[in-house]
Amino acid sequence: MNIESLENKKVKEWSKLNQKKYRDELGLFLVEGSNLIKEAYNASYLQELILEKGSFLPLDVDTYYVTPEIMKKISELDTPINMIGVCKKKEESELGDRILVLDNIQDPGNLGTIIRSACAFNVDTIVLSDNSVDLYNPKVIRATQGMLFNINIIRKDLSSFIPLLKMSDYKIYGTDVDGGINVKSLKEYGKLCVIVGNEGKGVSDNIKKLCDKHIYISMNEKCESLNVGVAASIILYELDN
Numbered sequence: 001m002n003i004e005s006l007e008n009k010k011v012k013e014w015s016k017l018n019q020k021k022y023r024d025e026l027g028l029f030l031v032e033g034s035n036l037i038k039e040a041y042n043a044s045y046l047q048e049l050i051l052e053k054g055s056f057l058p059l060d061v062d063t064y065y066v067t068p069e070i071m072k073k074i075s076e077l078d079t080p081i082n083m084i085g086v087c088k089k090k091e092e093s094e095l096g097d098r099i100l101v102l103d104n105i106q107d108p109g110n111l112g113t114i115i116r117s118a119c120a121f122n123v124d125t126i127v128l129s130d131n132s133v134d135l136y137n138p139k140v141i142r143a144t145q146g147m148l149f150n151i152n153i154i155r156k157d158l159s160s161f162i163p164l165l166k167m168s169d170y171k172i173y174g175t176d177v178d179g180g181i182n183v184k185s186l187k188e189y190g191k192l193c194v195i196v197g198n199e200g201k202g203v204s205d206n207i208k209k210l211c212d213k214h215i216y217i218s219m220n221e222k223c224e225s226l227n228v229g230v231a232a233s234i235i236l237y238e239l240d241n
Contacts, residue, residue, distance in 0.1 A: 002053075002065045006073055010064065014050065014074045014086065020134050027089045029136040031146075032075060037085040039146030045087040050074065052082035076138040089136065093152045096124020097191045099170065100236070103158060103207050104198040105132045105228065112143020113229035114196070118151055121236035125152040127161065158195075162210045165193050172212045174203045175235065177225055180214030183238045194239070196232045 003010060016022035017030045028047065031040055034057060040046040041059050049063040052071045071080045100123045105111050111133050118126055133140060135153055166172060170191040173181075195211065197203030208214070217226065217234055226234070 001063070003070060004067055006070060008070075011066070011070050011073060014084070017086070018074075018076050018138065020136070023089075023134075023136050029087055029089060029141070030074070030076070030138065031085045031087055031141055032077060032081045032083070032138075034083060036141065036146050037083060039149045040085050040087045043149035045090065045149055046085050047088055048086035050084040050086065055082040057083055090148070090153060092154050094124075096152070098122060098124045098239075099127060099165065099191075099193040100125070100232070101127045101129070101158060101162070101193055101195040102132055103129050103195055103203050104201070105129075105196070107199055107228075108133055108137045108139035109143050110199065110227070110229040111135070111140050112145075114232045115140075115144045115151065115153070116147045117229075117233035117236050119147040121233075121240040123151065123236060125154065127158070128153065128155045129158045130155060158207055159210075162193070162195075162207065165191075166210070166212075172210060173215050174208050174211035174213075175231065176208070176214035176216055177202065178216075180216050182218050183215045183235050184218065186215055186239065192239070194235060196228060196235070199228050 017028055023029050031037055037046060037057065041061065046061050049057060049059055049061050051057060051063060051065050052068055053065045071082065074084055100118050102114065115126060128135060135148065141148065162172060170193045172193045174195040175197060195203050195207060217231060
C-alpha cells in the first residue's frame with residue numbers, strides 16, 4: 001500500500017510510537033534498519049513493514065510504501081534509514097535457571113550492551129526493575145543489535161519478585177565492589193540469579209539485603225570501578241565458563 005500524506009492516520013500512529021506513553025498504550029514499538037527488522041521477523045514480532053519508495057525487503061508482512069518526508073516524520077534518527085518495522089512488545093516466557101536482574105539501570109547503551117552479553121553467555125531471562133530505562137527506548141533497541149528478540153526480558157518490582165525466586169530455590173548473588181566472593185571462584189550449577197545495580201550507586205540497599213551472597217570482579221587497585229555494561233559482561237562470561 002502506498003501512503004503519501006503526512007496526515008494519514010497510519011503515519012500519525014507510527015509517529016506516536018517514539019513516545020513511551022503510546023508504546024505502552026498500543027503494545028507496539030519501532031525498529032529501524034534491515035538487521036533489526038529481520039531479527040524481529042524471524043522471532044515473529046514484526047507486525048508491519050514501512051519502506052521508503054524504491055526500497056525492497058521481501059518479507060511476508062503488511063507492507064507500506066511511503067515518501068521520504070513521511071519516513072523522516074516517523075524515524076527517531078537524525079538521518080532516517082529507508083525501512084522501519086512496527087513490532088509487538090515481547091511476551092513473558094519461562095524464567096529458566098539463569099537469571100540476570102538489573103536494578104535501576106538508566107543508560108540505554110548500557111542496557112543494550114548487557115542484553116547482547118546476556119544472549120552471548122546463555123542467560124535465560126533478564127529482569128528489569130520498575131525504575132530501569134524502558135526496554136523499547138529506540139537507543140536501547142539499536143544497542144541490542146536485535147538480541148532483545150532472542151532472550152526473555154520482563155519487568156518486575158524487585159522487592160517482591162526476588163523473595164519469590166528464593167522460594168523457588170534460586171541462589172541470589174548481588175554485585176558489590178567492596179567485597180564478597182571473587183566471581184572467578186564462584187561455581188554454581190543450580191538455579192542462579194545475579195543482580196547488577198545502577199551506574200552510580202550500584203545495587204540498592206533494600207535489594208542487597210535480599211541477596212544470599214555478594215560477588216565482585218578482581219582488578220587492578222588503580223581502577224575503582226567499571227562501566228556497568230562491561231562489568232555485567234565480565235561476570236556473565238565468568239559464570240558461563
